[in-house]
Amino acid sequence: MRLLNRLNQYQRLWKVSSGEAQQVSVAELATRCFCSERHMRTLLRQMQQAGWLHWDSRSGRGKRAALQFLRTPESLRQEMMEQALNEGQQQNALALAQLAPEDLRILLNPFLGGLWQNDTPTLRIPYYRPLEPLRQGFLPGRAEQHLAGQIFSGLTRFVDDSFLPQGDLAHHWDISEDKLRWRFHIRTTLHWHNGDVVDIRQLQTRFMLLLELPALRTLFASVKSVEATHSHCLTFTLHHPDFWLAHRLASYATTLAHPQMPLIGTGPFRLTSFSNDLVRLESHEQYHLTHPLLKAVEFWITPQLFEQNLGTSCRHPVQIAIGEPDELVHLQPVSNSVSLGFCYLTQRIGANLTPAQSRRLVQIIHQTSLLDTLPLDENLITPSKELLPGWTIPQWPQEESVELPSRLTLLYHLPVELHTMAQQFKHYLAALGCEVTLIFHDAKTWDGCSALAEADLMMGDRLIGEAPEYALEQWLRCDPVWPNVLSRAQFSHLQATLDAVQSVPDETARSEALQAVFSHLMDKAILTPLFNYQYRISAPPGVEGIRLNTRGWFDFTQAWLPAPAR
Numbered sequence: 001m002r003l004l005n006r007l008n009q010y011q012r013l014w015k016v017s018s019g020e021a022q023q024v025s026v027a028e029l030a031t032r033c034f035c036s037e038r039h040m041r042t043l044l045r046q047m048q049q050a051g052w053l054h055w056d057s058r059s060g061r062g063k064r065a066a067l068q069f070l071r072t073p074e075s076l077r078q079e080m081m082e083q084a085l086n087e088g089q090q091q092n093a094l095a096l097a098q099l100a101p102e103d104l105r106i107l108l109n110p111f112l113g114g115l116w117q118n119d120t121p122t123l124r125i126p127y128y129r130p131l132e133p134l135r136q137g138f139l140p141g142r143a144e145q146h147l148a149g150q151i152f153s154g155l156t157r158f159v160d161d162s163f164l165p166q167g168d169l170a171h172h173w174d175i176s177e178d179k180l181r182w183r184f185h186i187r188t189t190l191h192w193h194n195g196d197v198v199d200i201r202q203l204q205t206r207f208m209l210l211l212e213l214p215a216l217r218t219l220f221a222s223v224k225s226v227e228a229t230h231s232h233c234l235t236f237t238l239h240h241p242d243f244w245l246a247h248r249l250a251s252y253a254t255t256l257a258h259p260q261m262p263l264i265g266t267g268p269f270r271l272t273s274f275s276n277d278l279v280r281l282e283s284h285e286q287y288h289l290t291h292p293l294l295k296a297v298e299f300w301i302t303p304q305l306f307e308q309n310l311g312t313s314c315r316h317p318v319q320i321a322i323g324e325p326d327e328l329v330h331l332q333p334v335s336n337s338v339s340l341g342f343c344y345l346t347q348r349i350g351a352n353l354t355p356a357q358s359r360r361l362v363q364i365i366h367q368t369s370l371l372d373t374l375p376l377d378e379n380l381i382t383p384s385k386e387l388l389p390g391w392t393i394p395q396w397p398q399e400e401s402v403e404l405p406s407r408l409t410l411l412y413h414l415p416v417e418l419h420t421m422a423q424q425f426k427h428y429l430a431a432l433g434c435e436v437t438l439i440f441h442d443a444k445t446w447d448g449c450s451a452l453a454e455a456d457l458m459m460g461d462r463l464i465g466e467a468p469e470y471a472l473e474q475w476l477r478c479d480p481v482w483p484n485v486l487s488r489a490q491f492s493h494l495q496a497t498l499d500a501v502q503s504v505p506d507e508t509a510r511s512e513a514l515q516a517v518f519s520h521l522m523d524k525a526i527l528t529p530l531f532n533y534q535y536r537i538s539a540p541p542g543v544e545g546i547r548l549n550t551r552g553w554f555d556f557t558q559a560w561l562p563a564p565a566r
Helices: 002-017 026-033 037-049 073-086 090-096 101-111 142-151 200-210 214-219 245-250 355-366 416-430 468-478 481-485 488-502 507-523
Strands: 022-025 053-056 064-069 113-117 120-127 170-175 181-186 223-230 233-238 269-274 278-283 296-301 319-321 332-347 381-383 407-413 435-441 457-462 527-539
Touching (some): 002 064, 022 026, 026 037, 037 053, 142 269, 181 245, 200 223, 200 233, 332 355, 332 416, 332 481, 416 435, 468 488, 481 488, 488 507
Parallel strands (some): 319 527, 407 435, 407 457
Antiparallel strands (some): 113 120, 170 181, 269 278, 278 296, 332 527, 381 527
């Protein structure tokens, strides 16, 4: 940007005297701006014509003249940013904001939150890290998972206030008498974000591409074939009944992108910019369901300093501020809840741990002050003794007489709260004569972790989506932690049990059967929950329709901004 370069030159001139008037020669100014005297005279003329400064030029080489500043660099930068935003030039606005993080947040403050600019209702959200590229399949971050659900559509979807899947690309579906054929009747008004009409064969092709991903092939192990049996009907033929099928198709991981253009979907928002500085969504005018009231949603990436040696994704922003979080007088809490998702501990019972020792470790976590005294921010976590409401941990007789092993290995991944938990757990067990070796996996999931096979204990974070029971069934099927925690025979038995559970047609009975599976894992001390998060969203006055969902975000299609007074 030529204008940005001119502003930077102006800032160099300003900095020497902090904006005070001065007597100076063109040669001295050219030295400050690293340019020729001829170019310096051009810059001074342009800046004077723009009303930035007054330059009382004097004829003669080396003559000093009066330089008076009329505008501060900050006010000019703010004005240029507003002009760029009004003209829809978000990248130019971010280029103008090339400052240190602490200064950047101050500069961005007037532009964050909800604003009508150029007659366009836009919501801008400051975010603490660059977002990872969106791809098909499972994604590690909550923000990326949420974005996938806003950009892409599935055959089915989850809606607020219901754990049961509803129609999305499919208007409805029916099931054959033998429960092995599911016909999804596709809407006739579907359009991709580029304006093209959706063809049934494109949906079939994209789903078959999904099945090439190992985790999704495992998730859809019951699917024998997927066929376009009509121009608006997609038919799934199963090996054996699977009454979680509509749930599986509603997951963010199974939304359907264009088979040739993986960032083009059919969701309520289309992706128009994706960089380390800015992610911008704009509403999809041909969306097949209720159109959003917002025209655009932007993530402005404002990095902060991260703890050393914990990777660049260690922060876990379960408390989102739309606007500047330091300006609490303007921000108001609009929604809060305790997450259904949880951090957990799993134990490999066998060579180094007896069942009694595993039970004692669970009692140390839940029957001492260990969780209550974690040095974490207030109102961030809530210690939990249940996986889901009503799925409580067992109560065993006290195991205080049981000696712990002399050595254990504890493996854990992000978020950063698990680093604090691991350190506290290590110190606590050291006082009991058990030396714990910590291994940190710098990621949000176990994917690609080579240390799973050697750890005795593993701590991780389990995100829960819109259908809690189904999300836990998916976890048991697809997460690489379970083949490592369980023996081969135990894992094979678990998968057979899950197949039996998915064949139960009644929703309540199926959930109860799954609860029994998790109760068994907790009773054997193989799995125990640690804590939930306290989700909270704050927003400035005038941003309406915001309500937390189960991922700790809010549906962009429901948010809206009142029209300006004039």
